[in-house]
Amino acid sequence: MAGARDLPRTVMSQPLEGIAIVGPGRAGQALGTLLAAAGFPIRYVAARRPAAARAAVRFIGAGRPVPIDSPELAEARIILITTSDAAIEPVARALAALRRSWRGRIVLHTCGSLPGSGPGSPLARLERLGASTGSFHPFQTVPNAAAGVVSLVGSYWGIDGRPAAVKVARRWAKALGGVAFAVKPGRKTLYHVSAFLVSPTLVTLLEQSERLLKLAGVPRKVARPMLARFVAETVKSVAEMGPRRALTGPAARGDWETLRRHLEALRRHAPEVIPVYVALARAMVRLTGKNPPRGLL
Numbered sequence: 632m633a634g635a636r637d638l639p640r641t642v643m644s645q646p647l648e649g650i651a652i653v654g655p656g657r658a659g660q661a662l663g664t665l666l667a668a669a670g671f672p673i674r675y676v677a678a679r680r681p682a683a684a685r686a687a688v689r690f691i692g693a694g695r696p697v698p699i700d701s702p703e704l705a706e707a708r709i710i711l712i713t714t715s716d717a718a719i720e721p722v723a724r725a726l727a728a729l730r731r732s733w734r735g736r737i738v739l740h741t742c743g744s745l746p747g748s749g750p751g752s753p754l755a756r757l758e759r760l761g762a763s764t765g766s767f768h769p770f771q772t773v774p775n776a777a778a779g780v781v782s783l784v785g786s787y788w789g790i791d792g793r794p795a796a797v798k799v800a801r802r803w804a805k806a807l808g809g810v811a812f813a814v815k816p817g818r819k820t821l822y823h824v825s826a827f828l829v830s831p832t833l834v835t836l837l838e839q840s841e842r843l844l845k846l847a848g849v850p851r852k853v854a855r856p857m858l859a860r861f862v863a864e865t866v867k868s869v870a871e872m873g874p875r876r877a878l879t880g881p882a883a884r885g886d887w888e889t890l891r892r893h894l895e896a897l898r899r900h901a902p903e904v905i906p907v908y909v910a911l912a913r914a915m916v917r918l919t920g921k922n923p924p925r926g927l928l
Contacts, residue, residue, distance in 0.1 A: 649674025651707035654714030655687035661779025663691035669806040674707050705729040712740040720753035727756045734761035737796050743768040744823035746816035747792035765792020767800040772830050789814040882915035
């Protein structure tokens with residue numbers, strides 16, 4: 632599997648100044664590890680709890696732990712904010728108080744639903760002080776830092792912001808073997824909803840599917856790998872053929888009697904699943920263009 636060891640260290644010849652990572656959670660630690668492995672100098676790692684900053688430095692293998700309000704952060708040429716979405720604006724406010732002018736500095740956040748610059752950006756205060764701001768969001772799941780070190784290599788990165796910030800973000804994406812693409816700042820929430828629909832939603836659907844399999848007598852040790860393979864083949868088909876051609880099952884065939892049996896079984900054994908089932912079935916028939924009997928869905 633890909634990881635930090637697979638990244639070519641080709642960027643050290645470029646004149647790069649230090650990077651500060653603020654809020655080193657799962658994504659921050661993974662990104663810090665990968666950027667350091669690719670040759671980008673991680674100078675500071677800041678967290679609200681000193682122990683968290685020290686632990687992140689150990690994981691990343693680079694940088695110096697500092698408080699999240701440390702004046703030293705203003706010395707970094709590039710600041711990468713990897714906090715929770717709600718914490719980005721307070722962090723930006725704290726950073727703005729560290730120096731009067733942020734000209735020549737670059738500040739990026741990793742939020743997928745908020746713009747990196749302009750109206751509505753949580754970095755607006757820093758932008759007004761002269762910073763080049765932007766966002767660098769991985770279209771990838773990071774359940775923990777170690778998994779992120781693997782999954783973020785070769786990933787796709789949604790980018791928006793001011794030219795200097797976008798340039799840095801694109802350079803990072805390329806160094807991590809990934810693909811950078813532009814997202815309209817005013818449409819970031821739609822972009823993020825698209826990720827929500829295919830990752831946490833999929834996890835939730837898999838949990839419900841596993842629960843139904845348990846009710847049907849299928850043991851978990853069979854259900855989980857079976858579902859994993861089933862979904863992997865489905866995703867492969869979508870990538871190769873597109874959603875319409877990849878869609879299978881009774882809704883795609885117009886097998887309305889099977890859908891009736893599904894709904895009856897759910898009424899008896901798992902009625903809480905019915906709203907999800909009906910909503911998805913309706914989306915399926917819209918995709919296929921078929922017309923189910925009135926009242927079925």
